[in-house]
Amino acid sequence: MAPAWTDPNCPVARTVDLVGDRWSLLILRDAMDGARSFTDFQRRTGIARNILTERLRKLTAHGLLAQVDAPSGRRRLYALTEAGKDLFPVIVALRQWGERHAFDPDEPHSVLVDATGTRVPALIPASPTGTP
Amino acid sequence: MAPAWTDPNCPVARTVDLVGDRWSLLILRDAMDGARSFTDFQRRTGIARNILTERLRKLTAHGLLAQVDAPSGRRRLYALTEAGKDLFPVIVALRQWGERHAFDPDEPHSVLVDATGTRVPALIPASPTGTP
DNA sequence: CCCGTTTGGTTGCATTTTGCAACCAACCGG
DNA sequence: CCGGTTGGTTGCAAAATGCAACCAAACGGG
Structure with a gap:
């Protein structure tokens, strides 16, 4: 450290x-x-x-x-x-990636839903380009 | 492992x-x-x-x-x-968190912008609630 | 009030992961 | 053919991690 x-x-x-x-x-x-x-x-x-x-x-x-x-x-x-809660998008993004890529195609896994039970859409940065 | x-x-x-x-x-x-x-x-x-x-x-x-x-x-x-590129939102989320919370208030740091130079808005999960 | 249990740790030691520096074979340019 | 760069590997030292045992301060019940 x-x-x-x-x-x-x-x-x-x-x-x-x-x-x-x-x-x-x-x-x-x-x-x-x-x-x-x-x-x-x-x-x-x-x-x-x-x-x-x-x-x-x-x-x-x-x-x-x-x-x-x-x-x-x-x-x-x-x-x-507040800072801790602000990491929520990071956890969500990690979770969504895991759901998409860290399980075998046939393997069952959870899907992220909100309080009403509807599926949370994938997090996407507003414009689809790289990091300046 | x-x-x-x-x-x-x-x-x-x-x-x-x-x-x-x-x-x-x-x-x-x-x-x-x-x-x-x-x-x-x-x-x-x-x-x-x-x-x-x-x-x-x-x-x-x-x-x-x-x-x-x-x-x-x-x-x-x-x-x-493709799977690697799909981690982009994670990196963006980490970056945005860092920009907000990992620098002293007066300390200068980069701000994420897209290819056209406009600031990328914060990533927010569509509904503001927890993980089932 | 007393006793057993749970909670939130700490300590010491073994194992694993990292970091550093030196070394090396293959290729590349001239 | 020669020196430099690239993409590693190896051995060893230092740091991070895991495990099990231990402990003091609450609780909680009777």
């Missing part, structure tokens, strides 16, 4: 530095799906506990998650911040 | 298994930006050469990149497949 950024000028590289490891994105996926507690995350992802501790700290340190006190009692819970 | 998938049922997890490491997404970013050759990728990302070799193989093995013969001569080059 010493070199600060892999490539300080590229926004993609910075984002990948923050969430581009085996677990962070899955933690955020679960957070978006309602996970709040340490054991919740641990059970859903199957991540090692010490790594989970570290990831939760990293994500909180960078403002993607925040620790909130539970309504009753004082157990600490993690909640998505 | 033995356990096949981190979570076989989740498309997000599968995608992360394929491209969710420190380098793969940056390699794909550069491929989308025109990089084709081994040294091209190596120079742009700064990745260690042995790791680059492994990543290029992994990405080709999973059908995100393909090896093509150079027009003249027979040097091997890597090109994005």
Whole structure:
């Protein structure tokens, strides 16, 4: 973590530095799906506990998650911040790609739908061209 | 790589298994930006050469990149497949998030524009709700 | 109030992944 | 034919990860 950024000028590289490891994105996926507690995350992802501790700290340190006190009692819970919620399109895009390309043609898999049960259309950048 | 998938049922997890490491997404970013050759990728990302070799193989093995013969001569080059190009929205989403949240407020950074120079609007899933 | 359980960790150690530098064979241009 | 570039490979050191055992502070029931 010493070199600060892999490539300080590229926004993609910075984002990948923050969430581009085996677990962070899955933690955020679960957070978006309602996970709040340490054991919740641990059970859903199957991540090692010490790594989970570290990831939760990293994500909180960078403002993607925040620790909130539970309504009753004082157990600490993690909640998505605005910045964290803002990663939603990334998760959706990853999910849609996975649905299209990471399963065998005959293999069953989920399809992303919204609250009303209709299928969410593919995310497409407004203009179909490259990165300046 | 033995356990096949981190979570076989989740498309997000599968995608992360394929491209969710420190380098793969940056390699794909550069491929989308025109990089084709081994040294091209190596120079742009700064990745260690042995790791680059492994990543290029992994990405080709999973059908995100393909090896093509150079027009003249027979040097091997890597090109994005359809599946690879289909990751474009992911890269765009990562980039947009980075532009919004990974820079200090006063810090200058790039803004994603299309071929005509107009700013690409934020990617937003059609309906604003969660994952079933 | 006391005891067993759950939660949210921490610690130490083994295994795996990365990174670095040196090396190499094939081709390329002149 | 000679030097440089390309696309790697190899060996070793350093860092990240995984696993299992351990722990203190709540809970929760009786």
